[in-house]
Amino acid sequence: MNPLQKQENQMIGVKVENLKKKFNSFFALKGISLSINKPGLYGLIGPNGAGKTTLFKCITGLLTPTEGKVILNNTAVNRKLLFQKNIYGFIPEDVGLYENLSARDFLHILAGLHGLVKTQRKKRVKEVVDFVGIKYSPNKIVRYLSTGQKRLLLIAGILLHDPDILILDESLSGLDPVVRSHVSNLMKELSKEKIVLYSSHILTDIWKLSDEVFVLNNGILVEHDTPLNIIKKITKNVYYIESNDNEEIFSFLKKVSNIKKIEFEGNKILFQIKSENVIDEFNEILSKIMEKHSILSFGYYEPDLDQLFIKMVSSNED
Amino acid sequence: MKINSRCVNYSLFIKEWKDAKRKLLPITAGIIIFSLFTILMMYALPYLVPDIPSELFPELTPTVLSQTFFSNANNILSIITVILCVDAIAGEREKNTFTLLKTAPVRDSSLIIIKTIVRFLLVIIPYIFSTLFAFFLIILMAGKPDIPIFLLASGFFILSLLLYVCIGLLISTFTKSQLSSGAVSVLVVFSLTLVSSLLNQEEAARYNFLQIPVNVFSFSFSNIEIIINVLLVIVFSILLLLLSIVIISSEKEPTKK
Numbered sequence: 001m002n003p004l005q006k007q008e009n010q011m012i013g014v015k016v017e018n019l020k021k022k023f024n025s026f027f028a029l030k031g032i033s034l035s036i037n038k039p040g041l042y043g044l045i046g047p048n049g050a051g052k053t054t055l056f057k058c059i060t061g062l063l064t065p066t067e068g069k070v071i072l073n074n075t076a077v078n079r080k081l082l083f084q085k086n087i088y089g090f091i092p093e094d095v096g097l098y099e100n101l102s103a104r105d106f107l108h109i110l111a112g113l114h115g116l117v118k119t120q121r122k123k124r125v126k127e128v129v130d131f132v133g134i135k136y137s138p139n140k141i142v143r144y145l146s147t148g149q150k151r152l153l154l155i156a157g158i159l160l161h162d163p164d165i166l167i168l169d170e171s172l173s174g175l176d177p178v179v180r181s182h183v184s185n186l187m188k189e190l191s192k193e194k195i196v197l198y199s200s201h202i203l204t205d206i207w208k209l210s211d212e213v214f215v216l217n218n219g220i221l222v223e224h225d226t227p228l229n230i231i232k233k234i235t236k237n238v239y240y241i242e243s244n245d246n247e248e249i250f251s252f253l254k255k256v257s258n259i260k261k262i263e264f265e266g267n268k269i270l271f272q273i274k275s276e277n278v279i280d281e282f283n284e285i286l287s288k289i290m291e292k293h294s295i296l297s298f299g300y301y302e303p304d305l306d307q308l309f310i311k312m313v314s315s316n317e318d
Numbered sequence: 319m320k321i322n323s324r325c326v327n328y329s330l331f332i333k334e335w336k337d338a339k340r341k342l343l344p345i346t347a348g349i350i351i352f353s354l355f356t357i358l359m360m361y362a363l364p365y366l367v368p369d370i371p372s373e374l375f376p377e378l379t380p381t382v383l384s385q386t387f388f389s390n391a392n393n394i395l396s397i398i399t400v401i402l403c404v405d406a407i408a409g410e411r412e413k414n415t416f417t418l419l420k421t422a423p424v425r426d427s428s429l430i431i432i433k434t435i436v437r438f439l440l441v442i443i444p445y446i447f448s449t450l451f452a453f454f455l456i457i458l459m460a461g462k463p464d465i466p467i468f469l470l471a472s473g474f475f476i477l478s479l480l481l482y483v484c485i486g487l488l489i490s491t492f493t494k495s496q497l498s499s500g501a502v503s504v505l506v507v508f509s510l511t512l513v514s515s516l517l518n519q520e521e522a523a524r525y526n527f528l529q530i531p532v533n534v535f536s537f538s539f540s541n542i543e544i545i546i547n548v549l550l551v552i553v554f555s556i557l558l559l560l561l562s563i564v565i566i567s568s569e570k571e572p573t574k575k
């Protein structure tokens with residue numbers, strides 16, 4: 001199965017140490033450090049211009065960092081080390097394809113460019129095409145493929161050399177929901193054995209898929225945690241109650257000393273609890289309210305992801 | 319993990335060749351038409367400018383026709399060659415395909431050398447056809463030209479095409495788009511042709527390697543002189559190739575447009 005005869009149990013990992021990248025006088029990355037050392041799905045989010053693409057290009061050696069270093073599977077990234085290029089597979093956000101080739105030729109040439117000899121190539125291309133689920137004719141000319149078909153072709157292309165680390169820059173954008181969920185499933189499947197590091201602006205995907213999320217803003221890594229923990233951190237113990245007697249509940253909550261920030265959002269009342277033991281406090285408040293009013297729904301408040309994103313990014317602006 | 323670099327290089331060659339192959343037929347047709355045109359032009363000239371007395375036009379011997387063919391080829395094919403080559407790297411940058419090569423275990427030197435070889439083939443195959451065509455056309459119109467000299471001229475011209483390919487490739491490494499590399503190459507080739515025609519006098523003409531295919535019809539060269547000229551072209555080509563490799567491998571952001 002493995003065409004390049006990789007050693008088993010080889011350590012896989014991406015390590016970035018104090019990475020800085022300066023364009024002219026502008027720092028696009030201002031000292032990024034991160035370390036990933038087990039397979040999984042790692043999401044990178046950040047507003048436009050945050051430096052996501054720059055970070056990916058530094059990791060893959062397409063850009064030379066101004067300061068700091070990147071280590072892939074134990075070796076520091078160095079453009080002269082050819083074997084390193086087979087450690088990762090990279091889909092840049094704006095990659096072009098060899099438009100005049102057929103899909104089959106494209107994959108065969110890519111396989112060859114990564115060192116797969118002719119005898120292995122045919123088998124490997126078939127394996128990858130089956131895995132990725134390319135359904136269209138391999139004779140189709142790349143130029144005439146749709147965006148989604150091209151994306152699948154590229155994913156197949158970077159899997160040919162069976163890399164340990166996959167880096168996908170906005171590979172979910174521009175896809176219809178069906179293809180997007182197909183690609184997400186592929187990524188999930190791949191992340192069992194490989195490190196899949198990807199950036200996306202589609203926050204629901206990031207939150208649903210990722211094992212860990214990195215948040216980049218203005219060239220600084222502002223967050224790194226599991227999606228759930230990040231949501232908790234940002235929302236900081238905000239609960240909601242929904243009832244037909246919202247006005248009265250609202251004035252009741254106002255009198256509770258441990259509650260900060262009460263606000264309406266649609267039919268819901270949101271409130272933040274400041275207490276040592278938030279759960280107990282919430283239960284207590286809830287039971288007091290239930291003595292007088294009937295409640296339609298209540299719970300831990302998970303905000304709209306876009307709102308969360310804006311909050312996260314703007315709280316770091318100052 | 320050892321990379322099988324023969325396989326990598328072969329695949330790169332195939333990729334380049336598949337791309338070049340599509341241009342082969344139109345270029346061959348174009349250059350053959352060009353040869354036909356240059357030679358027939360000599361016959362048409364007296365009719366096109368009737369004011370000039372016909373004695374002033376040279377007699378159209380096979381040698382004169384051959385010389386005309388090579389001199390026109392020298393002026394026009396040189397620029398076509400360079401323009402055909404400038405998309406080598408700049409084109410990949412422009413179409414964003416350079417990342418595919420830069421993230422594959424392809425050595426910078428192999429990249430440059432293979433691209434040079436393929437462009438060279440792309441240029442010499444049409445050229446050989448058109449020279450054959452010109453040769454038979456000259457026989458048909460005026461008689462048999464001096465075959466050893468004709469061969470020497472075409473051989474040398476093929477060699478100088480290598481130099482032009484290398485020039486095109488070098489330009490391609492440091493320009494970011496095909497348009498700018500095209501503009502730079504026109505400038506470079508015109509200045510080269512200008513300098514080499516200015517230098518084409520007396521002793522300098524003997525080592526004016528860009529004009530040899532024309533000059534062999536005017537005066538004879540000793541073997542040593544031929545060898546020195548051949549070496550000059552080869553050395554310059556290699557220097558240009560090395561420079562291209564150095565530029566490509568020292569770039570901080572190779573995929574930048």
Ligand SMILES: Nc1ncnc2c1ncn2[C@@H]1O[C@H](COP(=O)(O)OP(=O)(O)OP(=O)(O)O)[C@@H](O)[C@H]1O
Nearest residue numbers: 023024028046047048049050051052053054055574
């Ligand atoms: N080659 C370059 N020269 C100068 N500035 C650059 C270059 N590449 C990127 N930048 C700048 O660096 C910053 C980060 O850019 P980058 O492309 O990494 O952002 P991004 O997070 O990928 O954004 P997006 O979500 O829009 O893709 C931007 O301000 C951009 O203008």
Ligand SMILES: [Mg+2]
Nearest residue numbers: 052053054093
């Ligand atoms: Mg980007």
